[in-house]
Amino acid sequence: MTPERPRLLYLAYYFPPSRASGVYRARATANHFAAAGWDVTVLRAPDRFFTDAVGSLDESLIDTVDPRIAQVQADLDFFAWETDVRRFGRFRGNFPFLAKRVHRWRQRFAFPDGYHSWGDSAVEEGLRLHRERPFDLVLATGNPFAAFAAAYRLGKRTGLPYVVDYRDSWTLDLFANADAFPPGHRAWRWERRILDGAAGALFVNEALRSWHAERYPRAADRMHVVLNGWDPDVLDDREAAPPGDGPLSYAYVGTITKVQPVQPLLEGFRRMAAAGSHPGARLDLYGHLGFFAGSRGALLRELGLDGAEPEGFGYRGPVAKTDIGRVYAGSDVLVFLAGGSKYVTSGKIFEYMATGKPIVSVHEPGCAAEELLSGYPLWFAPGGLDPDAIARAMAEAGDAARKADPAASAEARAYAASFTRDRALEPFEALCRGIAREGGRR
Incomplete structure (x- = not known):
């Protein structure tokens, strides 16, 4: 590790110009680490996903990203989102039903997340970037949880420590208070594998941390709570004017x-x-x-x-x-x-x-x-x-x-x-600096 400027590879699928709710935690995390002296590279979704596939973006967020942060767009298989037949390949264009069956068959053997192709690309991009200039730490935020699998695989391939940030839950249905997958589903094995190998795992509240700690006790001592927060750069705390005499x-x-x-x-x-x-x-x-x-x-x-x-x-x-x-x-x-x-x-x-x-x-x-x-x-x-x-x-x-x-x-x-988000992230940045310094040894 370079003490004065450690290098962070941040796997954040949703990052500006995305307007997904989780993008604000990702944006704040990258900005905070850059301000704290890290050399930050973000691997994110391709722009085409935001513009063409989901039509969900907020371009005003682009200018709120620290200019010192490097961004790389990892590729994605658009099969599930492509509706323009002019963009179909020869096989799909001529045999659409067979192509769909082949696509579904392939999903049975892939990482159990619809964005697994992006995770595969993130691994290849991460390895390329690491060869050019080595990183000290990999941080992945989910969803999608293909980011977690990519961090795990990068850790295996390079020996780098990795940390996973659960902005959302993967195997817990938050709205039904029930398991999101049936017993024996591959997601459970993958989650155990990822958490057992992680140098740390973050959750947005204590209830989520406790649920995962009970489910995966071997990783419990590496689980932490990092709350969300508000962003002073887009919202100040000056005293608001009281309402006038009109309707509320x-x-x-x-x-x-x-x-x-x-x-x-x-x-x-x-x-x-x-x-x-x-x-x-x-x-x-x-x-x-x-x-x-x-x-x-x-x-x-x-x-x-x-x-x-x-x-x-x-x-x-x-x-x-x-x-x-x-x-x-x-x-x-x-x-x-x-x-x-x-x-x-x-x-x-x-x-x-x-x-x-x-x-x-x-x-x-x-x-x-x-x-x-x-x-x-x-x-x-x-x-x-x-x-x-x-x-x-x-x-x-x-x-x-x-x-x-x-x-x-x-x-x-x-x-x-x-x-504020910075206050919430300060102890986490210090934790990551220690992990990078020790190389993830436990």
Whole structure:
């Protein structure tokens, strides 16, 4: 290891210009390591995946990546995403059904992740880069979990230590609180193999770390929690102006999916309005509908929002990360709308707290974010998804917004200041520096 400037190979499929929710942790991690003196190379998905396959990108994020970071696009087999017959090869173009059968047959023997071809390419690119100028550490973030397999294989081929970062869970279904794969599935063997060989494994909350530690006890002493956080470069913590005399603005900011309790939220808001609380108040949802282009119509129907918008409600569409501060500044109460279980924290909650504004929770009891929110002085929790309880919590949050107590807001922002991404990443960077120095020896 070069003491003054260690070299990091970071396997991060979702990286700017991607707008996937996990990209913010990856972006912050790469930036933090570069600022801490590491020579960082990111292996990511090809641009074509974001532009053509999923139509999901936020180009405003590109300029927020530290210019010292080198980026390499590993290749990908686009078979599963290709819909333009003009791009089909000769075999697929002439024998489409046979080509599909052959493709499916090959999947039976590949790493159990739809992005395994990218993982294969990442290994080849990583080996090429390592030959040109050796790395000291490999860090992989998932999903996709082909990144973990690539880190494992690079470790085997080069002797480099590797660390895996679970932004998401692989073998645990977060929303069903159940195993994501049946007994005997190859994913279980691969996960054990990867964790047994890793110099470290990261999780976004203690509940996830504990679940994996119980499942894989031999790797438990190398499992750590690195919380998500908020990004001061796109959101500051200056005190917001109190609401004027006009109607209050309630807002949810984030990706909207079918697992979130949108209907209980809308009904709770309707009942608050029917009770005469905060006349004229609006509820606006900001964010992408689903994770892929083309999913908006189906998701609107599934959420019951494909007809006329309920009175006082509006879907405002996506917001670029660099413009998100403007949305927060124009909102009086923030709604934390989350699906899932005790294993779900959601990175968005850190941004919410950084605003110092009232926050209303709309999710099942026991969500992992409650542990963080319990220390936030402007948190209003209905305790579940009962619409009447949601209506009361929204009304109380509106009262707090109207009151605009400077002391409460200052206390809230002071609490949130301890949850910047850099603060969360500082001990992890030190851990990685030690792993690189020791070469991963345990």
